[in-house]
Amino acid sequence: MDRRIRLLTLDESDATPLYMQLARKLTAAIEAGQWLAGEALPSERTLVDTLGISRVTARRALQVLDEEGTILRNRGQGTFIAPRFAQPLSNLGNFSEMVRPKGFVPTSEVIDTQRREPSHEECVALGLRPNDEVLSLTRLRKADTTIVSLDRSTLPVGVLSDVNEMGDSLYAYLDRIGKPVLRAVQHFRAAIATAELSRQLSIEAGEPLLLVSxxxxxxxxxxxxxxxxxxxxxxxxxxxxxxR
Structure with a gap:
């Protein structure tokens, strides 16, 4: 028996429902690094056969983890530990630097570009005049094939006039042209997935999101x-x- 699964043995004398015991044990094991992001979790059948529990117990436990975002369930492929990325707020890093240490390949898919006049918010943030031009690019951020976020970056055309000049990384491009981002101010607030965001991120409309500006x-x-x-x-x- 896999040692990791043996540690999931449930206590039938405990008043806590068996499916919740299993969900908590699986969560604790994942947080302790016994299963890593991207790694396959034991299937329902394996949990049933190894732990001597019912299929309903195994299914409900995995459903709890699915609802909490701890796992990803891909039909026909299995159940995998969801990627989770820690981003220290004291460091100014880019997406690739956050994803690669976890063993994932970071990719950015440009889904929209616009060369246009800036909005009022963009004029204030970037110190522009209303008749100046900006380049706006929208990118899906992925860890391997998993969509984790959507970026919408706006830059003065004097900094970036053609998305083809940028390459794979915006910050690497800014480094190359001698305009590296040395300091940044970020704001965080709750957001809700609109119909457009739900389509782009492949999530349900109305799902809570975190918006970082x-x-x-x-x-x-x-x-x-x-x-x-x-x-x-x-x-x-x-x-x-x-x-302190």
Missing amino acids: RVGYTHGEVAVELTKTWCINDYYDFVVELK
Whole structure:
């Protein structure tokens, strides 16, 4: 028997329902790193045969983890540990630097670009005039094939005039042209998935999201990017260290 599964043995004398015991034990094992993000979790059949529980108990336990966003269930492929990424708020890092250490391949799919006049919010954030031009690009952020967020970045055309110039990473591009983001101000607020966001992120309309708005500054405190990121809550942990 797999040692990890043996540790999931349930206590029938405990008043807690068996499916909830199993859900809690699985969650604790995942948080302890016994199963890693992207790794397959034991199937319902394996849990039933190994632990001597009913199929209903196994199914309900996995349903709890599914609803909590701990696992991903792919029909015909199995049940996998959902990716979850910790982003320290004290460090200015990019998406790739957050995803790669977890063993996932980061990808960005550009789904829309617009060259246009800035909105009032963009004028204020980027220090632009209403008749200036900006380039706005919308990207799906993925860990392997799992969509984890949607970015909408807006930059003055003097910084980026053609998305084909950028390559795979916006921040790497800004580094190359000598306008690296040295400081950023971020704001966090709750959001709800609109019909458009639900289609883009492949989630249900009305699902809660975390909206992160960031203004990035380069040399001379010049604002070079305004990025809004709609994060699927299941995949993100924002971490801040406080000292006294």
